[in-house]
Amino acid sequence: MKWTGVRGQILTEVSMKRYTSMRVGGKARYLVYPEDQTDLTNAVRMAKEHGIAYRFLGNGTNVIVSDQGFDGVVIRTRKMAGLRFSRTTHGVRARVGGGGSLKGLIKECAKRGLSGIEKLFGIPGTVGGAVKMNAGSFGSVISDHLMEITTVDESGVSRTVGRGDLSLGYRTSGLSASDCVTWAEFLLKEKDLESIKGDMAYVWGERINKHPMEWPSAGSVFKNKNGQPAWQTIDAAGLRGFRFGDACLSPKHPNFIVNLGHASALDVKRLIEKVKKEVYEKLGTVMEEEVELWGFNG
Numbered sequence: 001m002k003w004t005g006v007r008g009q010i011l012t013e014v015s016m017k018r019y020t021s022m023r024v025g026g027k028a029r030y031l032v033y034p035e036d037q038t039d040l041t042n043a044v045r046m047a048k049e050h051g052i053a054y055r056f057l058g059n060g061t062n063v064i065v066s067d068q069g070f071d072g073v074v075i076r077t078r079k080m081a082g083l084r085f086s087r088t089t090h091g092v093r094a095r096v097g098g099g100g101s102l103k104g105l106i107k108e109c110a111k112r113g114l115s116g117i118e119k120l121f122g123i124p125g126t127v128g129g130a131v132k133m134n135a136g137s138f139g140s141v142i143s144d145h146l147m148e149i150t151t152v153d154e155s156g157v158s159r160t161v162g163r164g165d166l167s168l169g170y171r172t173s174g175l176s177a178s179d180c181v182t183w184a185e186f187l188l189k190e191k192d193l194e195s196i197k198g199d200m201a202y203v204w205g206e207r208i209n210k211h212p213m214e215w216p217s218a219g220s221v222f223k224n225k226n227g228q229p230a231w232q233t234i235d236a237a238g239l240r241g242f243r244f245g246d247a248c249l250s251p252k253h254p255n256f257i258v259n260l261g262h263a264s265a266l267d268v269k270r271l272i273e274k275v276k277k278e279v280y281e282k283l284g285t286v287m288e289e290e291v292e293l294w295g296f297n298g
């Protein structure tokens with residue numbers, strides 16, 4: 001396929017192992033890095049004109065790609081990462097590109113003594129990915145301080161919508177797979193720097209202590225259900241430490257599937273199916289994935 005009007009980098013037949021934190025998966029037909037919104041719109045237009053499926057990818061920390069790969073265009077937002085602060089009567093607004101690192105944003109806010117999103121420190125994704133997933137941790141969710149986002153839809157139409165117009169919920173923003181978050185704006189409050197840094201250090205310490213950060217993973221695989229943390233449900237089903245090949249329900253935190261070295265996407269998928277089946281049979285609970293599975297049949 002000949003790409004016209006796309007200035008950013010275009011890679012072909014790339015292994016998604018390199019671009020997803022679980023480190024499994026086959027190849028994507030194309031991996032495109034748009035330089036800006038126009039580039040992004042052109043990449044989407046080209047994919048549509050050629051009848052090729054496309055998906056947006058931030059840091060790939062919530063996505064598992066099948067061993068067969070993704071036969072389409074993966075549009076990676078990383079270059080769309082501007083950041084601007086402006087003072088208002090209600091606080092300081094941070095306007096950040098959808099491809100910007102969430103961790104980087106939190107660090108920049110902390111430097112300026114701006115509080116609001118620091119409890120999300122350590123979530124390894126981009127701002128766009130976090131908004132799409134309505135990512136959260138330690139009692140805080142990204143939408144708490146979100147004011148508005150700008151999206152580009154499949155027709156290339158750009159819209160700015162307030163948080164009230166999003167269908168926000170537990171790990172969902174209601175955005176469709178064809179909407180790309182190009183900008184997000186947060187309202188933050190000034191606060192004592194030491195207190196912000198203290199919160200960041202606390203949540204980071206908790207992650208190191210409780211999560212298997214030493215292995216590749218996609219974070220929590222399942223959503224919590226009926227107020228019960230998913231790791232407890234998996235534990236109650238006796239599955240802590242269960243493995244297929246090198247894909248293992250972490251003994252440290254059984255809601256993380258860790259890749260102990262050479263796991264395949266199929267190992268991971270079989271483990272997900274195993275959890276769903278066993279938990280349902282033993283406890284009657286229907287488990288739902290928090291991670292996204294790309295390129296799997298059924």
Ligand SMILES: Cc1cc2nc3c(=O)[nH]c(=O)nc-3n(C[C@H](O)[C@H](O)[C@H](O)COP(=O)(O)OP(=O)(O)OC[C@H]3O[C@@H](n4cnc5c(N)ncnc54)[C@H](O)[C@@H]3O)c2cc1C
Binds near residue numbers: 058060127129131
């Ligand atoms: C070690 C570890 C710890 C984690 N801890 C947490 C946690 O505490 N809380 C939590 O909620 N999650 C956690 N996660 C999961 C993951 O980091 C979050 O869901 C994160 O927000 C995903 O961001 P991403 O950029 O990696 O998105 P990706 O994985 O690249 O994509 C996820 C989804 O967002 C879409 N997307 C990506 N960018 C955009 C965009 N610009 N516009 C529209 N859609 C987009 C993708 O198409 C896909 O549907 C963790 C993951 C790991 C590996």
